[in-house]
Amino acid sequence: MEGNKPQLIIDGKRTDGRGFDELRPIKIEANILKNANGSAYIEWGNNKILAAVYGPKEALPKHTADPTMAIIKSRYTMAPFSSLEEHGRSGPNRRATEISKVTSEVFENIIMREMFPGTEIDIFIEVLQSDGGTRAAGITVASVALAAAGIPMYDLPYAVSAGKIGDQMVLDLNKIEDNYSDADIPMAISPRNGDILLLQMDGSITKEDFSTAYSMVKKAGATISKIQKDALKAPYEKIIEKYR
Amino acid sequence: MNRIIVPGEVIAEKEIRMPYTYTEGGKTYSTVLGIYEAEHSSIIPLEGLWSPNRDDDVVGIVEEDKGSVYIVDLNSPYTGVIISKFSQTELAPGDVIYAKVKEFDEKKEVILMHPRKLYGGKIINVKPSKVPRIIGNKNTMLNELIQGSKSNIIVGMNGMLWVKGGDVALATEAILKIQEEAHTQGLTDRIKKMFEKTGV
Amino acid sequence: MGYIDIVKNEYIKEILHKGIRDDGRKFMQYRSIQASVGTIPNAEGSAEVDIGNTKVLAGIKIDVDTPMPDKPEEGNLIVSAELLPLASPDYDIGPPSPAAIELARVVDRGIRAANILDTQSLFIEKDKVWSVFIDIYVLNYDGNLFDASTLSAVAALLHTRQPKYEEEKVIREGTLPKLKTNGMVTSCTFGKINGNILLDPDGSEESIMDTRLTIANDENNNIKAMQKGLHGTFSIKEVESMIDTTFEKSKDLRSVLSSLEN
Known part of the structure; x- marks a missing residue:
């Protein structure tokens, strides 16, 4: 792979023209699926992802229930037509299973689970089109779907990844950067205190690189949080506006 | 001034007690998507679930006759329970009922009283x-x-x-x-x- | 099905008896239909269709493949359907259900029988042909998946790019020709509840219907596929009348298809 490695940074700009700490454009729309208790759709660069929340409802099978709190079941999958490459296999593979697990763990921390003993809350994340960073975008949009479902939470988490290209730390890797970068570090953050809810890393970085990555993620968080909040408020403000 | 708030949003820079909030590090945060009415210091959730209170009127559907109790589907994460001996009317699965909440207990069961059958509709x-x-x-x-x-x-x-x-x-x-x-x-x-x- | 649904269903049956549908529609009336193509640019073709609250996305990928042994000079068509768990509280996680398999097969039959795809144009060279994968993604369920799925699959097919095969490589980007197609096929689905026949049953109507019939036809009113479902029966008169309705209503469906632009 080394031999074919494309040049990812030319004259201080990335392949898609972004600066090092620049996010791709993000758009979120809440409440777009009728059957779900809460739902949201995100376009994050070329990623297109749907999230839907069902519950709290009786935990099934019964032996999975926790008599003291709700259990969180996340399911992340990618559509077979979601990439620019060949037709994918549908259904969860090992990668998707791992992403589902770490996504559940993010929301286990954030949802006030003790209010709903014996129940489950299902979070479905469906990647319709992928272009790198789908797990982070998935967590960001699932957050909105959960709030739209009226589920009580301590915070509205967001996620984004940082990475390393050569010696340069960059924010929000797209697909081609992700394929050839020297490190990828997806993080999910609780914006009220900056605590890290999800952290994964592969590649090679220094301790300083990690600090830089966290600062980049935190700074981008202000933008992402605002987009999340606006998406949640928009449907209501639209109706208020109509009758003002 | 009323405003729309989301989970994790700071409601007050001090600790106050209010439904749909929690306090942490000297601040009060919202837990839901809702409307904050500063004037009344209260939050009205825009979405979400019913949290049962004593004397709430509910409509439900009898799901099971367990002999000593009837189990009632309240279309919520919580199950309704009618203690048979306190029910004046004989109930059967599929009956639509109207009742009052007697108690929301620690097991998160909703104990109902005064059930009345509703026909058709x-x-x-x-x-x-x-x-x-x-x-x-x-x-x-x-x-x-x-x-x-x-x-x-x-x-x-x-x-x-x-x-x-x-x-x-x-x-x-x-x-x-x-x-x-x-x-x-x-x-x-x-x-x-x-x-x-x-x-x- | 819980008792809540049973009580709701009793009401639907009761008013149908009086000639009223719960959402106020006429018996032979579709809900509003919306369609758009090119929703998923990474896919070679895609289309999203809403019929009322039913929402279906079809995505198409085209790959180099080996031909079927009995048709060595023709490309392949593979249609799959997924009833995603986010689409309904009643859909479970797991391998495709019999309902999803039936849905995919009925859509497949309509497209095949109407020769929408020119499979001979999908031949590349000896032992190499193009396979066209149509994946039907049900995003929100509220009845009549058959018509929504056929509509989205055909809409996507009519606006699909044909990749090139050059020097053993598949080229999917840049200026590409359109996938070769011929004509159109659409389907109309009917449900029968206590003797009342309804076009375009919604989710609650489907949960109580005794019988279902899907009729697919082309623009020349040749019937291309039929599928009866569920335990009930139809008389010959009923079927003939549904065929007539299909011929009439399919004009609207075809005008949805012909109005689409990438």
């Missing part, structure tokens, strides 16, 4: 957070609905409504409109006008 599920608006201040909205549609309407705080007689389709349309526009001003007037235009 249509069940409409709405978001429980919108029920107070469907009833309105001193029942104004509900009275408007009943007069406008000439239907029998029974509202459960759990978000289940029972409608029978009159113009059920019109009643349904009005109820869904209230649900959609619950957080806006002048809604009672608009519902009134809707009935004047199409009324029975």
Whole structure:
């Protein structure tokens, strides 16, 4: 792979023209699926992802229930037509299973689970089109779907990844950067205190690189949080506006 | 000034006690998507679930007769329970009932009392957070609905409504409109006008 | 099905008896239909279709493949359907259900029988052909998946790019020709509840219907596929009348298809 490695940074700009700490454009729309208790759709660069929340409802099978709190079941999958490459296999593979697990763990921390003993809350994340960073975008949009479902939470988490290209730390890797970068570090953050809810890393970085990555993620968080909040408020403000 | 708030949003730079909030490090945060009314220091959730309170009226459907208790589906994460010996009426699975909450216990079961059977009619599920608006201040909205549609309407705080007689389709349309526009001003007037235009 | 649904269903049956559908529609009336193509640019073709609250996305990928032994000079068509768990509280996680398999096969039959795809144009060279994968993604369920799925699959097919095969490589980007197609096929689905026949049954109507019939036809009113479902029966008169309705209503469906632009 080394031999074919494309040049990812030319004259201080990335392949898609972004600066090092620049996010791709993000758009979120809440409440777009009728059957779900809460739902949201995100376009994050070329990623297109749907999230839907069902519950709290009786935990099934019964032996999975926790008599003291709700259990969180996340399911992340990618559509077979979601990439620019060949037709994918549908259904969860090992990668998707791992992403589902770490996504559940993010929301286990954030949802006030003790209010709903014996129940489950299902979070479905469906990647319709992928272009790198789908797990982070998935967590960001699932957050909105959960709030739209009226589920009580301590915070509205967001996620984004940082990475390393050569010696340069960059924010929000797209697909081609992700394929050839020297490190990828997806993080999910609780914006009220900056605590890290999800952290994964592969590649090679220094301790300083990690600090830089966290600062980049935190700074981008202000933008992402605002987009999340606006998406949640928009449907209501639209109706208020109509009758003002 | 009222504003729309989301989970994790700071409500006050000090610790205050208010439903739908929690405090941490000297600040008060919202736990839900809702409207914060600074004037009354209160939060009205825009979405979400019913949290049972004593004396809440509910509509439910008997799911199981367990001998000593009836299990009632309240279309919520919580199960309703009627203790058979306290029920004046014989109930069977599939019966639609109207009852009062006696107690919301530690096992998160909703103990019900004074069940009454409802016959026939249509069940409409709405978001429980919108029920107070469907009833309105001193029942104004509900009275408007009943007069406008000439239907029998029974509202459960759990978000289940029972409608029978009159113009059920019109009643349904009005109820869904209230649900959609619950957080806006002048809604009672608009519902009134809707009935004047199409009324029975 | 819980008792809540049973009580709701009793009401639907009761008013149908009086000639009224719960959402106020006429018996032979579709809900509003919306369609758009090119929703998923990474896919070679895609289309999203809403019929009322039913929402279906079809995505198409085209790959180099080996031909079927009995048709060595023709490309392949593979249609799959997924009833995603986010689409309904009643859909479970797991391998495709019999309902999803039936849905995919009925859509497949309509497209195949109407020769929408020119499979001979999908031949590349000896032992190499193009396979066209149509994946039907049900995003929100509220009845009549058959018509929504056929509509989205055909809409996507009519606006699909044909990749090139050059020097053993598949080229999917840049200026590409359109996939070769011929004509159109659409389907109309009917449900029967206590003797009442309804076009375009919604989710609650489907949960209580005794019988279902899907009729697919082309623009020349040749019937291209039929599928009867569920335990009930139809008389010959009923079927003939549904065929007539299909011929009439399919004009609207075809005008949805012909109005689409990438």
